Amino acid sequence: MAKVAREMVEKAGVDVDQLLELLVKNAAAELTTYYYYTILRANLIGLEGEGIKEIAEVARIEDRNHFEALVPRIYELGGKLPDDMKAFHDISACPPARLPKDPTDIKAMLTVLVEAERCAVRGYTHLCNMTAGKDHRTYDLSLSILNEEIEHESWFSEFLGEGPSGHFMRRGETSPFVSKFLR
Amino acid sequence: MQIFTKNELAQYNGKNGAPSFIAYNGKVYDVSDSFLWQNGRHQVLHTTGVDLTANLDQAPHGPDLLDKFPVIGWLEDELGSLIKPGPAPAWEKY
Numbered sequence: 542m543a544k545v546a547r548e549m550v551e552k553a554g555v556d557v558d559q560l561l562e563l564l565v566k567n568a569a570a571e572l573t574t575y576y577y578y579t580i581l582r583a584n585l586i587g588l589e590g591e592g593i594k595e596i597a598e599v600a601r602i603e604d605r606n607h608f609e610a611l612v613p614r615i616y617e618l619g620g621k622l623p624d625d626m627k628a629f630h631d632i633s634a635c636p637p638a639r640l641p642k643d644p645t646d647i648k649a650m651l652t653v654l655v656e657a658e659r660c661a662v663r664g665y666t667h668l669c670n671m672t673a674g675k676d677h678r679t680y681d682l683s684l685s686i687l688n689e690e691i692e693h694e695s696w697f698s699e700f701l702g703e704g705p706s707g708h709f710m711r712r713g714e715t716s717p718f719v720s721k722f723l724r
Numbered sequence: 725m726q727i728f729t730k731n732e733l734a735q736y737n738g739k740n741g742a743p744s745f746i747a748y749n750g751k752v753y754d755v756s757d758s759f760l761w762q763n764g765r766h767q768v769l770h771t772t773g774v775d776l777t778a779n780l781d782q783a784p785h786g787p788d789l790l791d792k793f794p795v796i797g798w799l800e801d802e803l804g805s806l807i808k809p810g811p812a813p814a815w816e817k818y
Contacts, residue, residue: 562768634767636759663784667767670784 542619550618553675560671560679561620564611566634567664571608573630574657575601577638581653584644593700597654600693602715607686610722614682635660651701658694665690685718726797727806728752730775733799737773738764744772748780750806752797753790775799
């Protein structure tokens, strides 16, 4: 634990135990999403599946990176991951991104994907609101993850025909915002 | 549909097998089956069995997320009047 680092956050008025619980819940959401997206990704087959295979894969790997980035901060603040992985799954900040009944229904697949990202956007927005100006390191981390989750949401939303995502697909790199926490 | 006082609503806090109900703008919702309201808690900050109308303005989402939950009653205030829906939250102007 980084004792003084935690003290500074407490002195700024943040309820650190509450913050830790939220960080652990969001870490659970990232790892479980990585798992469920692996199943979704494996089922994106045929001509229609081909079209969204790449962005689903980028989102999958980036969500795993988000988990990796969150874990050190949890321990720095004096927290820990649950001992039991089943319990970890069940405290996720977001519902499981389960495979739809008909995996060949691409719209249903995209709906699962976009709703998972929307839950993440809400979660990290809240973390940013809670830590802005008070816990600079957690804020930096939450903002970095939020930037990538917003991009994920906009990609899937665009494929659903809800409107342009407003940006270009990334090529040759993952986690442009979060990678600095992964060194 | 049932009319709840705040004391009656407080019993539905998701603990010891009780269902989880929340109130918003005078309506009472059953969130018992929601993954995000397990054991009567939501995102560390909120508990069931209460009126969350004032809290929703600070939430990173709007009341539209409540549409998926069944409305099972109405909330009554201390004077025995049904709580009427208040003005639209600030974010709805945009």
